[in-house]
Amino acid sequence: MRILIVEDEPTLGPQLKATLEGAGYAVDLATDGEDGHFLGSTENYDAAILDLGLPEIDGLTVLDRWRREKRNFPVLVLTARDSWSDKVAGLDAGADDYLAKPFQTEELIARLRALIRRAAGNASSELIAGPVRLDTRSGRVTLDGAPVKLTAQEYKLLSYLLHHKGKVVSRTELIEHIYDQDFDRDSNTIEVFVTRIRKKLGADIITTIRGLGYQLDDPQG
Structure with missing residues (x-):
């Protein structure tokens, strides 16, 4: 999942970025409202964390512009x-949740997880496809109850497909949502990670839809 942070505090912004990357997210950081608005308008994000007191353009204006541009990703103010x-x-401008400083990082991450789940239509913190289960709280993946070790990028790809179970997801969409803006988008690593996940979780867990992308369905219907 890819997150945009728009925060001008020189310590807090990088700290949040590092923390969220450690929790398995791809993260872009903007330090003023102008850059934040541009990134949110031109890149694809699963959620944004937006400070209101920003230089250049204030957070409420940024949020209002995103919503007028039909950028509908969840926003935590x-x-x-x-x-x-x-x-x-903030809520009237289109925010989905609100957190006042100072705050506990664990609460922010929990709220972020909930926003992403709800946006994808998932009520539970546990994502399931047949014998495969992914707990978004712990980051634990199991196959028939047995833990499976995935690399960080394998986890990101599986998590995105599970959040969008039943939908065909293109290679481009996967790249846009599991990597930050500096990633080489001509890379063939998506195919490599899909192959590795199939070896660990079963050849049928991810279906290749020729010419369109990948689909993850529940093998048990």
């Missing part, structure tokens, strides 16, 4: 402001 009017303004 971060702000030092704690008045009810600021919360209402």
